[in-house]
Amino acid sequence: MRNGKIPDPDVIHPISGYDREIYVRPTLTRPNISVGEFTYIADSDFESHVTHHYEWLGDRLVIGKFCQIAAGVEFVMNGANHLMNAATTFPFYTLEGWDAEPPAHEDLPLKGDTVIGNDVWIGQNATILPGVRIGDGAIIGANSVVGSDVAPYTIVAGNPAKLIRKRFDDELTGLLLAFRWWDLPYSEINRLIPLLTSSDLQAVKSELKKLLKKPDNAPKEAQNG
Numbered sequence: 158m159r160n161g162k163i164p165d166p167d168v169i170h171p172i173s174g175y176d177r178e179i180y181v182r183p184t185l186t187r188p189n190i191s192v193g194e195f196t197y198i199a200d201s202d203f204e205s206h207v208t209h210h211y212e213w214l215g216d217r218l219v220i221g222k223f224c225q226i227a228a229g230v231e232f233v234m235n236g237a238n239h240l241m242n243a244a245t246t247f248p249f250y251t252l253e254g255w256d257a258e259p260p261a262h263e264d265l266p267l268k269g270d271t272v273i274g275n276d277v278w279i280g281q282n283a284t285i286l287p288g289v290r291i292g293d294g295a296i297i298g299a300n301s302v303v304g305s306d307v308a309p310y311t312i313v314a315g316n317p318a319k320l321i322r323k324r325f326d327d328e329l330t331g332l333l334l335a336f337r338w339w340d341l342p343y344s345e346i347n348r349l350i351p352l353l354t355s356s357d358l359q360a361v362k363s364e365l366k367k368l369l370k371k372p373d374n375a376p377k378e379a380q381n382g
Contacts, residue, residue, distance in 0.1 A: 164347070166182060167182075169183050171197065176201050177200060177201055178198070179198060179200070179202075179203065180194075180195060181198055181226075182196065188212075189212060189215070189218065190207060190210075192224075193275065194222050195222055195223045196220055197224075198230070199227050199228040206232060207231075208232070209235070211234075214234075214267065216235045216236075216267065216268075217270040218271050218273075219272045220272075221339070222276070222340075224275065224277045226279045227278075230280075231284045232285045235267045235269075235287045237287065238265055240264060241266050268286075269288045271288060272289075272290045273285075273290075274295065274309065276294050276339055277295050280297055280299035280314075282299055283302070284302045286302065286304040294333060295309060295310065295312070296311075297313060298312065300316070301316065302318060303318040305317070310330045310333065311323050325358065329361065332362060332365040352365075
């Protein structure tokens, strides 16, 4: 507890007196968006960053816990895709005055749900395209356009976004994916902050191995995709 406050995932403004950063989950109004606790965006409105998201298509945006979404990030959903297996890509059916019915779902290049893991950092002005899956702990560079899946604990950047490097070796990545700190009680996460923010990665490995041996810290089932 700091300044007499405890972490509260249901507040909208986690920084007192500052309205340009919000916890996303308590602001959601669309049924086909799901966001985990403590994920924030550097803006005062999240849903305006989710574009071309039409209920009749049925695609979902799923984001895990403790994600950090910078200003200008856009999640482009499947409604942005046009008919590609016909003579024209022009979307007559979306515009007034044209005698056109929506195409069948199977004729549209639908990519499925967009799923973002936990503890993902998405840099400023990045664009996430439809159907992308981003693994836990990944980092997306500023101004990147992400059109394909991103492995857990990797760094990608560019247009199109490509692998820059892995964040950690395979052993530490495996330990973090097994430990899933974001699913622990708030009090336990608070206690673990010195470990989670340590740059002594060998010490982090050693401690995670000890923690994973405890029955109450056994590996948990994967969530959010």
